[in-house]
Amino acid sequence: MSSFLPPLKTLKVFEAAVRTRSLTLAAHELFITHSAVSQQIKVLEEHFGQPLFLRQSRGVEPTEAALAFYAEVKASLDRIALAAEQLTLTGKSRVVRLIAAPSVAMRWLIPRLSQFQIDNPRIEVRVTTTMSEYFEDVKDPFDVILWRSPLERSGYECIRFLDDVSAPLASPHFLELHPIKVPRDLVEVSLIHLSSRAAAWSQWLNKAGVAVRRKMPGTVYEHFFLSLQAAATDLGVAMGTLALVDDDLAHGRLKQLFPEVVLHGEGFHMMYRSAADSNPALKTFINWLTQMGQASAYDPERTHPADFPGEH
Template identity: 65%
Template sequence: MPAQLPPLKALKVFEAAARARSLTLAAAELHITHSAVSQQIRLLESHFGRPLFVRSARGVEPTEAALLFYAEVKASLDRIALAAERFTRTGEQRIVRVNTTPSIAMRWLIPRLSSFQIENPRMEIRVTTSASDGIDDLREPFDVIIRRAPMSRAGHECIRFLDDVSAPLASPRYLAQHPLAAPEDCLHASLLHLSSRRDAWARWLAAAGVVPPPPPGEHFYQHFFLSLQAATADLGIAIGSLALVDEDLATGRLCQLFPDVVLRDQGFHMLLRADREAASALSVFSGWLAREGVRASSGLRAWIA
């Protein structure tokens, strides 16, 4: 016997309310009354036998369990919407081949792609990753290459689309166990280093007016997402781009240390292939990337003193 589904109408109302953190905004978005939203939320809470929201000064906040449920509901609704668009629309599918690094793919690009696919169901974005920041060894003719620095290649155009601001990051538990009152206290902490950016900690300490420590020891990670996982697991302090950890900061999984001291790098760039056949699809995808970059860059201001 199949598992009993929650009330599907209530799920859509819950997703809108959890995303907006407001019953009023959810009602406006769904074109229903505030009382209708409240009724659907109560129906869902009755189904589960537990509350989904707590009231706050700004509106409502999902409970910790409801946040996890929201992520699954949103992903499922996105997939349904995408399937519906593909079912109702006809036409040849257009493919855009993207190459980037694992950290950018996992921490920034892929979490945002569902919204692009819903808006553009006839386009397929194929993402592959390269361990190196370099692009000279790339043989496949990728349509878009994304890196944390400007790039140059014949027959391509390079566009900066996202700010790259880095800062130290640690878990709340690590900071509770290792209080850091001033930047120089980091010299006595466990610093997590990136193989591709070996000078990041030295640069940040110098910017903070601290004499850099001796060459780092064994805490090296090949990818940023690995150092981030180590920081989340209370193993030390990572340093990395705030654009790749916006959700971790918003949910409190990680904390930014000393927000008045940050490293500003050249920015995230996209290298676009000049190809008449792919021009239309590339224009759509690069335009979306640019808009997402502006939105994300605006959000960074909340974490920078």
């Protein structure tokens, strides 16, 4: 069988010449001279004892036999390239393990993750959620964790990647039933509270110039996505994170009240393994997360002090 095998270095030249229909373009693509391409084609033709190209004024035209051979050569070169890629990646992790709060995973990460997987089909992102408000409670191993405050751990680095800006949100139908013209009107309607940010409404109303009692009445929900669902189904006005409801705002399912008054958190932070530079998959994912965070920026031209630091 090996006696039928042509010189292997001629095959790449042959493939480029057939694909481009030009010895000149093939030479340019392979970074060799035109004469070198001609010589390799001549070697191949002598090996098979027949011409493979018809020389024309504007290039070359492969013979019918050459076209049939080309199909097999290209398929074989593609398989070799794929095998080489797989061998290169052997021993290098292509799995990225990420932990985030359910609200961040559901409302921000997952809607964007499909495009990342399309662009990077060989990187598997495994998403795990945690209900805990305390980082110390997270026991599962991870490469990346998304948190609502800065974190520290040996062997990891932490950066701020997404703005954390909160504002009052309500459904259009609720606002039809309960006209709210000024911030003070909010005291008279049903407010939706989040247990992890119990003081958010008092902070927002004080910032809007409305004096309130220390404890605000209303319904308390344990998780953001529950409070958001309550607002979307006309149960009241929620204090919501804008980055997590951009789709609801864009499609009119929710409306932001009094956009001139917002609360600024410390920002969502991404903590990742320090060895990211030696892990191409992890580095690619971190760069993508950073870009997505910048695309979701509330106001990239300004920085703000945190109104409620250190909360998950």
